[in-house]
Amino acid sequence: MWSLDSGLHEEEKLEEHLFALWEILKPHKxxxxxxxxxxxxxxxxxxxxxxxxxxxxxxxRALELFKELEIDFSLSIITT
Structure with missing residues (x-):
């Protein structure tokens, strides 16, 4: 298992985290x-x-990561 962090503050929009993760992963596509x-x-x-x-x-645009890696986008939403 790989565990990556976007490096962004937790309160940034989800799509900003996805953009950041794709920048990390793109060279390894x-x-x-x-x-x-x-x-x-x-x-x-x-x-x-x-x-x-x-x-x-x-x-x-933020879903490019999933399109390029040919994987489904799934999201776990937790309310507290």
Missing amino acids: EYLLSLKETVEVDVFCGYRSSSHIAGVDVSY
Whole structure:
């Protein structure tokens, strides 16, 4: 398992974190795609909110990471 951090403050928008992670991963795209031949490649995204109507908007541009790595976008939303 790899555990990466975007390096951004936790309160930045989710899409900003996705942009930052893609910048980290982009140079390794071919390697990550080759890994898919033998293992599952997955990106876990979590969103925490203290609001009972938690939600998030993510622009299509921020989903490039998932398109290029050919993996689904999934989001775990936790309300506290």
